[in-house]
Amino acid sequence: MATFTLNINGKSLTADVDPNTPMLWVLRDHLQLVGTKYGCGIAQCGACTIHLGDNAVRSCQLPVSSVGDQEITTIEGLSENGDHPVQKAWLEVDVPQCGYCQAGQIMSASALLNENPNPTDTEIESAMNGNICRCGTYLRIKKAIKMAAGKGS
Amino acid sequence: MTRVKTKIGRRAFIKNTSLAGGGLVLGFSWLNSCKPQQAESLAVREMPKEWFEINAYLKIGDNGLVTIMSPNPEFGQGVITAMPMIVADELDVAWKDVLVEQANFNAEDYGWQFTGGSQGIRRRWEGLRMAGATAKQMLKQAAANTWQVPVSEITVSEGMLHHSASNRSAGYGKMAAQAATLEVPEEVPLKDPRDFTIIGHSKKSVENQKIITGKPLFGIDYQFDDALVAMVVHPPAFGLQLKSYDDSEARSMPGIVDVVQIKTLNTGQTRGYFDTNAFTDLVAVVGKTTWEVMNAKKQLKAEWEPIADSTFTMDRFGTEMEVEVPSGLESTEMHYAKMNEMVGKSGTTVRKDGTPEAAFRNASKVVEKTYTCPFLAHNCMEPMNFFANVTENEANLAGPLQAPGLTEGTLAARLGMPAEKINIELTRMGGGFGRRAYGHYAIEAALISQKVEKPIKLVYSREDDMTFGIYRPSYQATFRAALDENNQMIAFHVKAGGIPETPLFANRFPAGAVDNYLAEQWEINSNITIGAFRAPRSNFMAGAEQSFMDEVAEAAGKDPIEFRLELLERAKNDPVGGENDYEPDRLAGVLKLVREKSGWGETKPGVHRGVAAYFCHNSYAAHVIDVVMKGENPTVDKVVCAIDCGIVINPEAASNMAEGAAVDGIGNAMYGELTFKDGATEQTNFDRYKIIRHAEAPKSVEVHFVQNEIDPTGLGEPPFPPVFAALANAIYQATGKRHYHQPFMSDRSAPVG
Numbered sequence: 001m002a003t004f005t006l007n008i009n010g011k012s013l014t015a016d017v018d019p020n021t022p023m024l025w026v027l028r029d030h031l032q033l034v035g036t037k038y039g040c041g042i043a044q045c046g047a048c049t050i051h052l053g054d055n056a057v058r059s060c061q062l063p064v065s066s067v068g069d070q071e072i073t074t075i076e077g078l079s080e081n082g083d084h085p086v087q088k089a090w091l092e093v094d095v096p097q098c099g100y101c102q103a104g105q106i107m108s109a110s111a112l113l114n115e116n117p118n119p120t121d122t123e124i125e126s127a128m129n130g131n132i133c134r135c136g137t138y139l140r141i142k143k144a145i146k147m148a149a150g151k152g153s
Numbered sequence: 154m155t156r157v158k159t160k161i162g163r164r165a166f167i168k169n170t171s172l173a174g175g176g177l178v179l180g181f182s183w184l185n186s187c188k189p190q191q192a193e194s195l196a197v198r199e200m201p202k203e204w205f206e207i208n209a210y211l212k213i214g215d216n217g218l219v220t221i222m223s224p225n226p227e228f229g230q231g232v233i234t235a236m237p238m239i240v241a242d243e244l245d246v247a248w249k250d251v252l253v254e255q256a257n258f259n260a261e262d263y264g265w266q267f268t269g270g271s272q273g274i275r276r277r278w279e280g281l282r283m284a285g286a287t288a289k290q291m292l293k294q295a296a297a298n299t300w301q302v303p304v305s306e307i308t309v310s311e312g313m314l315h316h317s318a319s320n321r322s323a324g325y326g327k328m329a330a331q332a333a334t335l336e337v338p339e340e341v342p343l344k345d346p347r348d349f350t351i352i353g354h355s356k357k358s359v360e361n362q363k364i365i366t367g368k369p370l371f372g373i374d375y376q377f378d379d380a381l382v383a384m385v386v387h388p389p390a391f392g393l394q395l396k397s398y399d400d401s402e403a404r405s406m407p408g409i410v411d412v413v414q415i416k417t418l419n420t421g422q423t424r425g426y427f428d429t430n431a432f433t434d435l436v437a438v439v440g441k442t443t444w445e446v447m448n449a450k451k452q453l454k455a456e457w458e459p460i461a462d463s464t465f466t467m468d469r470f471g472t473e474m475e476v477e478v479p480s481g482l483e484s485t486e487m488h489y490a491k492m493n494e495m496v497g498k499s500g501t502t503v504r505k506d507g508t509p510e511a512a513f514r515n516a517s518k519v520v521e522k523t524y525t526c527p528f529l530a531h532n533c534m535e536p537m538n539f540f541a542n543v544t545e546n547e548a549n550l551a552g553p554l555q556a557p558g559l560t561e562g563t564l565a566a567r568l569g570m571p572a573e574k575i576n577i578e579l580t581r582m583g584g585g586f587g588r589r590a591y592g593h594y595a596i597e598a599a600l601i602s603q604k605v606e607k608p609i610k611l612v613y614s615r616e617d618d619m620t621f622g623i624y625r626p627s628y629q630a631t632f633r634a635a636l637d638e639n640n641q642m643i644a645f646h647v648k649a650g651g652i653p654e655t656p657l658f659a660n661r662f663p664a665g666a667v668d669n670y671l672a673e674q675w676e677i678n679s680n681i682t683i684g685a686f687r688a689p690r691s692n693f694m695a696g697a698e699q700s701f702m703d704e705v706a707e708a709a710g711k712d713p714i715e716f717r718l719e720l721l722e723r724a725k726n727d728p729v730g731g732e733n734d735y736e737p738d739r740l741a742g743v744l745k746l747v748r749e750k751s752g753w754g755e756t757k758p759g760v761h762r763g764v765a766a767y768f769c770h771n772s773y774a775a776h777v778i779d780v781v782m783k784g785e786n787p788t789v790d791k792v793v794c795a796i797d798c799g800i801v802i803n804p805e806a807a808s809n810m811a812e813g814a815a816v817d818g819i820g821n822a823m824y825g826e827l828t829f830k831d832g833a834t835e836q837t838n839f840d841r842y843k844i845i846r847h848a849e850a851p852k853s854v855e856v857h858f859v860q861n862e863i864d865p866t867g868l869g870e871p872p873f874p875p876v877f878a879a880l881a882n883a884i885y886q887a888t889g890k891r892h893y894h895q896p897f898m899s900d901r902s903a904p905v906g
Contacts (some may be wrong), residue, residue: 007447018407018460025442028443029442029443029444034374034376038443038612040838041838042615042840044838074367075365082366091365094358094809095809096360097228098533099361099364100534100583102364102365103364112768116171124481125848129847131847134584134817135229136815137816139850139851139853139854
């Protein structure tokens with residue numbers, strides 16, 4: 001066990017955990033940030049996607065000890081009032097069905113738009129291909145991403 | 154307008170129950186999420202000082218806000234929005250003044266709280282309308298009493314009561330206190346569908362704001378002070394059971410509190426229909442955090458032994474039957490070999506019209522094909538989990554369950570506690586697809602909590618979830634059709650079976666449309682647990698039968714839609730047999746609508762089209778799928794879907810679900826497969842079990858609803874089954890290859906030459 005001081009959603013938070021503990025479980029079990037979801041534990045489904053700096057990463061494969069002082073953003077910290085352009089587009093398009101994967105989808109989408117403000121359909125499909133939606137909301141996700149891109153991100 | 158007898162029990166009308174602002178205390182309260190669903194967006198709005206509970210479904214605040222309880226569990230089908238919409242419409246309140254809460258399990262107040270079988274809206278339709286209409290009537294009566302005028306002179310609009318002769322008006326909030334004290338009217342008027350102002354007008358999901366901001370909603374997010382995490386170790390293969398275990402290493406791992414053995418069903422115990430469970434002897438590892446328990450679980454040394462042949466008694470909703478569970482370690486190869494043997498054997502005749510044998514002998518053309526599909530895992534994105542806090546006096550549980558009413562009895566029996574001491578809070582489910590109708594994981598959670606005497610949250614890993622499944626079975630169907638010299642279909646024969654259940658629906662199309670008809674079935678026993686999976690049995694039969702129909706239409710030299718419409722015309726005008734399940738007109742209706750909307754008959758270079766239509770779960774759906782080739786790979790460009798499910802409550806959400814059904818259907822048809830070797834699944838996670846992803850989804854899905862005033866008949870499942878066939882038929886047009894075996898990407902060779 002070791003104490004880690006982490007920079008999460010602009011706050012300094014500490015967790016006393018085994019250094020190998022994936023960020024996913026640090027967030028969910030130790031910091032009560034449960035918006036980041038467990039789906040597969042092997043970086044195949046994208047439900048646990050968070051931002052490490054500007055990059056979308058799978059938190060289930062990110063040991064807490066590797067984070068250091070890098071900035072972490074979770075769905076809870078993407079915007080203060082749930083009004084990030086991607087979140088607003090998600091509401092406008094009424095994307096979710098069960099909703100379980102959507103935090104991960106939103107984190108992947110917002111990282112994509114940050115890097116590429118006007119992605120093509122193919123670029124969207126490629127960037128989002130690691131995020132499974134079992135309910136099949138892919139078309140609405142794509143529509144929402146394009147809407148958010150149009151409004152700037 | 155129709156008048157209906159109110160059937161809501163007296164118990165559902167609690168008089169003048171004042172509740173402080175913020176409403177009932179739900180389990181998420183300390184995480185600040187017990188606020189009604191849209192409370193964030195209503196932050197500027199004042200909450201009422203007092204709530205008046207008019208009936209179990211709704212309470213009205215003194216400022217006119219209305220809280221509506223959504224009775225059924227929500228797993229993405231949208232009832233948490235659609236059901237309150239129905240209440241709100243009959244209540245005549247503005248949707249912006251409605252707050253929604255998920256009801257907990259309470260059969261006395263809410264009856265059949267079941268999510269499955271596309272039954273939710275269909276079975277709730279009348280009751281929810283009545284709840285709203287009854288409350289409105291009581292509010293009108295309260296206004297009439299206050300103003301000393303006849304109730305017949307009171308009109309309402311959007312939460313306001315009016316008496317035009319005396320020019321008086323009051324909001325619902327002003328009359329709610331008195332309304333809550335009035336007798337429940339014995340009869341209430343319901344609106345004419347043409348007067349609906351909320352039903353049929355799209356509303357966004359009331360939980361979207363929480364979903365997109367990551368608020369705790371799901372069972373796996375459930376937090377409770379000092380709760381421990383538990384995970385169970387189950388046999389690594391079907392056909393094995395626990396022999397012994399050594400927990401010394403697991404116990405010594407960091408964070409581990411206890412290791413206990415549980416037995417979720419006693420040997421000899423009669424099982425309910427939804428008590429399906431292959432692994433009843435489990436070892437639970439209990440610790441402080443999920444990661445620590447996951448690691449300790451790997452250190453548990455368990456020994457397994459083969460199960461013996463056994464039987465158990467199942468109570469299928471009042472009918473008892475003996476179920477045989479064979480021993481042995483099964484494999485997919487063995488399953489297909491056994492099913493293949495059935496191609497040449499007879500099954501049990503379920504329906505016979507005319508003289509099919511003679512008709513086949515005299516046919517000028519006979520088409521015969523056999524179709525198969527593999528086992529599928531549900532793979533809900535949220536793995537199975539449940540919270541339980543069992544003490545000597547009561548059991549408090551919370552988590553994702555489709556059928557809490559069916560789990561409660563088993564819980565009571567296993568805990569040795571009367572049902573009234575068991576409370577089940579219904580959390581939003583991260584998918585269900587039928588899987589969460591089988592509540593063994595709730596029983597496991599309760600027994601673990603009882604044994605360790607602490608609140609615990611049971612969590613399945615993805616691997617646990619995929620290998621401890623209640624799967625879609627493997628099926629096979631052989632079809633034969635006879636055509637006469639005029640290319641009329643004069644006989645039809647279906648023989649279908651599976652491991653371990655038959656998928657046959659003997660009274661569905663084309664039964665009733667052909668003079669000579671034979672339907673047979675067979676079953677091959679298995680120790681692998683199977684159960685409902687989105688559109689059970691239909692999810693295979695539609696694909697097989699509608700692919701076959703395409704081939705028969707081709708053999709007859711007819712357009713596939715025309716061919717079906719001719720048969721449906723026959724079924725409508727001169728039906729064969731009196732037990733046909735479907736309405737030929739409505740099935741023809743979706744075919745005609747999809748023909749029109751897809752521009753069927755128009756050709757576009759490089760675009761190859763297939764069509765299919767199917768009836769299931771009381772509704773009708775037809776699809777046209779456009780396939781284009783990308784190199785050697787067929788890809789879906791566009792799906793056009795036509796649905797007749799009666800009145801559509803929330804059109805945009807309904808379209809979303811039908812779009813998802815198209816994606817789900819394409820995904821499972823192309824890639825879905827769970828295979829077995831030595832009793833174990835060969836796929837344990839998403840690295841080997843392929844789920845359709847963004848890049849493989851169709852480029853567009855159009856959804857069209859038949860406009861009518863038929864009471865709602867169900868939507869979650871019907872737009873799923875035809876997709877398999879529309880896709881197979883389109884791929885055939887593109888490649889010249891017909892697919893008889895799912896998944897199409899790894900099509901097995903035909904079982905018969």
